[in-house]
Amino acid sequence: MPEQLWFTELLNHYLGAPVAALLHALGIRPEYPQAPISNAVAMEVLVVLLLLAFFLFVRARMSVDKPGGMQHIVETVEEFVAEQAHGVIGHGYERYVPYALAVGYFILLANLLGLIPGFESPTASPVVPLGCAVVTFIYYHFHGIRTHGGHYVKQFIGPVWLLAPLMLLIEIVSHFARILSLTVRLFANMFAGDMVTLAFFSLVPVLVPVVFLGLHLGVALVQTFIFVMLTLVYLGMAVSEEH
Amino acid sequence: MRKLTFLVLLFVILTVASPVYAQGGATSSNWSVPIGVGLGMGLAAGLAGLGQGKVAGSVAEALARNPGARPGIQLALFIGLAFIESLVLFTFVLLFLRTS
Numbered sequence: 001m002p003e004q005l006w007f008t009e010l011l012n013h014y015l016g017a018p019v020a021a022l023l024h025a026l027g028i029r030p031e032y033p034q035a036p037i038s039n040a041v042a043m044e045v046l047v048v049l050l051l052l053a054f055f056l057f058v059r060a061r062m063s064v065d066k067p068g069g070m071q072h073i074v075e076t077v078e079e080f081v082a083e084q085a086h087g088v089i090g091h092g093y094e095r096y097v098p099y100a101l102a103v104g105y106f107i108l109l110a111n112l113l114g115l116i117p118g119f120e121s122p123t124a125s126p127v128v129p130l131g132c133a134v135v136t137f138i139y140y141h142f143h144g145i146r147t148h149g150g151h152y153v154k155q156f157i158g159p160v161w162l163l164a165p166l167m168l169l170i171e172i173v174s175h176f177a178r179i180l181s182l183t184v185r186l187f188a189n190m191f192a193g194d195m196v197t198l199a200f201f202s203l204v205p206v207l208v209p210v211v212f213l214g215l216h217l218g219v220a221l222v223q224t225f226i227f228v229m230l231t232l233v234y235l236g237m238a239v240s241e242e243h
Numbered sequence: 244m245r246k247l248t249f250l251v252l253l254f255v256i257l258t259v260a261s262p263v264y265a266q267g268g269a270t271s272s273n274w275s276v277p278i279g280v281g282l283g284m285g286l287a288a289g290l291a292g293l294g295q296g297k298v299a300g301s302v303a304e305a306l307a308r309n310p311g312a313r314p315g316i317q318l319a320l321f322i323g324l325a326f327i328e329s330l331v332l333f334t335f336v337l338l339f340l341r342t343s
Contacts, residue, residue, distance in 0.1 A: 188332035
């Protein structure tokens with residue numbers, strides 16, 4: 001049995017059997033049949049539940065005349081992301097702000113959850129950033145095709161016909177490299193942050209690791225910003241009209 | 244007296260607590276692995292430091308010349324730093340995968 005956090009244990013206690021049955025029906029063999037839900041998945045579920053509770057709370061108390069503190073925070077974040085999207089994508093950016101906000105909130109809370117004792121960052125395991133990156137990849141290609149239709153292929157073959165096969169190959173590789181770089185950047189930052197804290201904790205177990213937790217807090221915010229910005233940049237490149 | 248108590252307490256924490264968190268057992272007897280990891284990570288971090296220093300220097304210069312262009316410059320700064328940094332992280336992940 002692997003080491004389980006309390007929330008993972010709770011989920012496995014109540015949902016372990018149905019999840020194991022579902023995985024078995026799909027032909028997947030979990031590594032530990034007694035505890036099919038891993039820490040990363042449990043923390044992801046917790047992040048989603050927290051976000052749902054937070055936004056239901058904010059939505060219930062939303063008011064135009066007397067906005068509360070929570071509403072101010074949410075509106076500030078929304079305005080910030082919309083402003084960045086306007087700068088990167090330009091005309092017609094409103095359609096893409098909800099996705100960027102959703103992925104941003106998820107990653108931000110997932111990163112920050114690791115700072116609380118008793119929890120760990122789901123983004124510190126490679127599976128979760130990979131999921132976010134793959135969804136982003138599908139999303140921007142979908143909007144590229146929706147905007148340009150068949151002409152979307154022109155972005156991949158470049159302006160010179162003779163070089164088209166070469167360009168196509170390079171572009172396909174570079175688009176898949178985006179998945180890799182988005183995944184590894186987020187995963188490695190979170191993982192390395194945990195590792196550094198742990199390494200200094202094993203050297204000096206008092207006070208010093210707190211400095212690195214502070215550093216980790218900054219890294220968590222910056223990595224969220226970068227993930228959202230890169231999502232917007234890729235979207236902007238996919239839907240731009242110049243090509 | 245307080246100082247002495249504090250020092251004794253600190254000494255006890257430092258000497259008693261550290262072995263608790265020490266990693267147990269040397270898994271690899273290959274002496275070249277730690278040297279390779281140190282060299283690789285050192286090279287990656289040092290060269291990325293040179294690159295990021297150039298980015299930060301250029302940003303400072305640009306902001307000094309034209310403080311009004313802050314939003315655009317900051318966007319380029321963050322994305323540029325992220326791309327440079329991700330190369331170090333690729334190295335880190337590769338080393339981690341190869342050694343563990």
